[in-house]
Amino acid sequence: MSEQTSRFYEVILDKQYALGDLVESLTLEESLDEIAYRASVNMRLTADFPGIRPGQEIRVSGVPIGGTNMVYLLHPGVVWECENVYGSSDKLAVTIYDSTIYLAKSEDEYLFPAGQTASQRLERYASDWGITLNNFVDTAEVLRKNVYRSQPIYSMIQADLKETARKGGALYRPRMTPNGLELFEIGSAEAVWALEPNGNIESLTQRRTLEGTVTKVKVLGNESDPESATEVLAVEEADTDQFGTLQKVVLDSTLTTVSEAVKAAKGLLSGIQETFSVTSPDVNTIRAGDKVALIGSGMELIVTSVRHELGQPGKMTLELASYDYVKRRYYLDGSI
Template structure:
């Protein structure tokens, strides 16, 4: 894992122990389905080396693609699981998460009034749980009253972000950074890496299907009388002549006006569902939620999941989809 000129990757335990010379492999994995960035670190355990235990602070650094200096790849992190084995020598496999894992594993309950934004609610979660914040944009759209009973903090925050998206707002993802928790607008990364078939790309698999296609959406209002038909707030359709009528009915108590219903209905409309799986030379700073370019695709793509097998040059596997697909799949209720 090390090279003669400089160490390409470093793992630091408890801000004291440099593990780079002991490392056999490191993988980094992240998905929009989960909040926390995960590292799997395999290393040799020499005689006399202190025991590593869950709960210890740890960080992973690496030299970025086309860079020369180490940068943080996962920091701050926590050792979540340790597996000790013997195969000719003592070995350890560590499962490491960034500290957003605590938002996924810790439960609470809240009652929020109508009129707050997702940003304001995030600041409340952070204040109550002593989470440092960094770069929290104004999510603009005001949310309905919410009563959250015992559930993970992340589930509540995700519900706030989904409601923001349904009302026409941007798509956001919480990310832990060395400076604190940020709210990252999907696709807003400053550096957009280009993937080039025949160049840095080893393979591409494209999947196109009508499964999940929605060509007509009916948005219903609140059910006031169980013996009467539910009022219809909006009906929108698109491409029914191409793919037939594939209708979705939406019932959402957070939608209160016709304009909100029209916005929500248009958000659900979708044609052919298309995703891409790409194997390529590793660019170790690409994260889930980042925009990437795929030469010749003609699409702006978002990484929905990433897997980095760190090394020189290393390998990465990306799952890619359009922004609109990501919105439907991860931020609107119901399946894609």
């Protein structure tokens, strides 16, 4: 980063080494498909460089838009990967994740009784992995008995949060903060940043496609006899005359009644899939799951992924979709 930029951003290694003057580029990336916030740092090496290795503690700080003091942007973080390039000028590329990466990369088995909530189960995962919880919410919806065989911890968390959404609960996402892991409700951040096509947006791409469109849903019950057809609990359809028959078959062990199956089927019906890509000056505190307003469209959209190219000025690229799209794509899709 330039000397001017380094006044607005800092990378601290092992709580003592300030690397800002060595950093040439710094990006932060996050997606609803993944749990961990990721930073990519490219830096030059000097004779007095302290050295860096995977596993070391590291954090990224920056001055938010409209602010004067630095805040943590990625903390607590861990050095995950280092790549040295040696030549006339030695370079180092470092990949950093927040500490939820351990929930994505670690596997285990769990047996959970019926009657627990996703919050209670997340408390168990966090406790077993030594992760502090912060500002923890009650997801309220009671979950069924679950036996999770060997799989990543994050896969279990996703299954718990999907079941919560399918039972009518809110949409939640684990998010690491400097004070610990919290359950963030999608779209609930107090600050809703406005994006204006003729103002702070550099480019705006709107995509509309039938890829992912569902006009007919068939919900199946639990398979009782491998040699017999599975019981059909519900069939719902809409807009087949306009878009044709695009059928989705759902096998969801949490759906045990016809009324539950009908509700789930209707929730998966969808017409044209619409998403947006936005490039604009950077707002470095925007995270995946935040809500933004697209001025002039009357739409409030959810950030499904974000890439911050930090600097003065910085740039960000956002992928955006409606709340209903996010619910279908990330919480109602797939079997659990």
